[in-house]
Amino acid sequence: MKKLEAKNLAEPDESRETPKATGALVHVGDHTVGSGRVQPGWRWSNDLRPIAGTASCEFEHTGFVISGVLHVEMNDGTELDLKPGDVYIIPPGHDAWVVGDQLYEAVDWGPRAEEFAKPPSTS
Numbered sequence: 001m002k003k004l005e006a007k008n009l010a011e012p013d014e015s016r017e018t019p020k021a022t023g024a025l026v027h028v029g030d031h032t033v034g035s036g037r038v039q040p041g042w043r044w045s046n047d048l049r050p051i052a053g054t055a056s057c058e059f060e061h062t063g064f065v066i067s068g069v070l071h072v073e074m075n076d077g078t079e080l081d082l083k084p085g086d087v088y089i090i091p092p093g094h095d096a097w098v099v100g101d102q103l104y105e106a107v108d109w110g111p112r113a114e115e116f117a118k119p120p121s122t123s
Contacts, residue, residue, distance in 0.1 A: 002029055009035045020047050025113065034113040038104040043097035061090040061110045068104030072096045
């Protein structure tokens with residue numbers, strides 16, 4: 001049986017940090033919800049590719065944009081700018097970067113949200 005539950009991203013269960021991005025994760029029931037704050041100048045292919053070890057981001061993202069603009073380019077060349085108020089789905093196989101000089105902030109509840117900027121396994 002599910003129970004009534006709430007958690008606040010200001011007091012996360014987990015935090016993640018990379019040089020130009022921070023993330024906060026909460027686990028509610030069977031779900032993980034994350035918030036991410038990405039600095040101007042951030043680009044997935046420059047800043048997370050070395051951590052991921054893949055040619056492009058292979059995560060699906062489902063979320064909501066709070067502030068800033070993120071440009072997403074799919075491996076097939078399809079492009080889209082995500083702006084405040086947008087609800088999005090980004091399939092696996094993409095690059096993305098912050099447009100302009102404003103911090104990009106979003107909430108993500110995609111199927112692999114808990115893996116945001118997760119350090120590589122040492123096992």
